[in-house]
Amino acid sequence: MLVMTFVTKTLSAVSGGAARAAAHSVTGTKNLVRAFLHRREVMRLSELDERGLKDIGLVRSDIDGALAVSWLSDPSSVLQNRSSQQQSAAVSRREAGVRRPVVIQAAVRPGAKEIKIACNA
Template identity: 55%
Template sequence: MLLMTIATKTLSSVPAGVVRIAAAGIQKPVFLLRALIHRREVMRLAELDERGLKDIGLVRSDIAGALATSWLNDPSAVLAARSRSNADIAKARREQAVRHAGTQPTVPEPVLAKNADFMVARCA
């Protein structure tokens, strides 16, 4: 707690412009480091088989496309966008199938009629 108080008092005496410049100077290496870490994680995803990739909503070409981006860009953001778009497409297809199924004429159910010793199925 004492350390936070000292740090706060020290930073409060520094002009805001200097703090902003220092923060901007630190952000770029942090973004680069984060992109490199995420690139390594995406490379580990490439080791999964097709079934494992399908479970998370991706295909091998999605991973290849994400790794083809610049080293300065975060490939996990590309994968997230592709997975989201694939999920949206699948949802739209499901909704269309439900709408289509609702407009289909229903098939009449068979009517059972007793004929002598056995049951006969007829459509009404």
């Protein structure tokens, strides 16, 4: 009885390991196919002109940098990171401009009142 229990546990451990190995290979294959498809889409983005890229928040060097990663890596994740970094930098610049108004002094003729204009640039 003891031998049968030992053999059963050993076989179940082997089948569990084989199932995990199969799942890892399927996941790896799926990720490789996804990276290949995303690379094709990024290559299509490289066909856009500078204005089209600017509309989606990218520049040509972003596309070139994304295509420079390994063929096994997903280039769209690189583009997503760069785009989010640029957006957060733009938001922080906008917020800084709103918080600190710039005072512009106009040239004044002698004897006239001084005019100050504040703007959020």
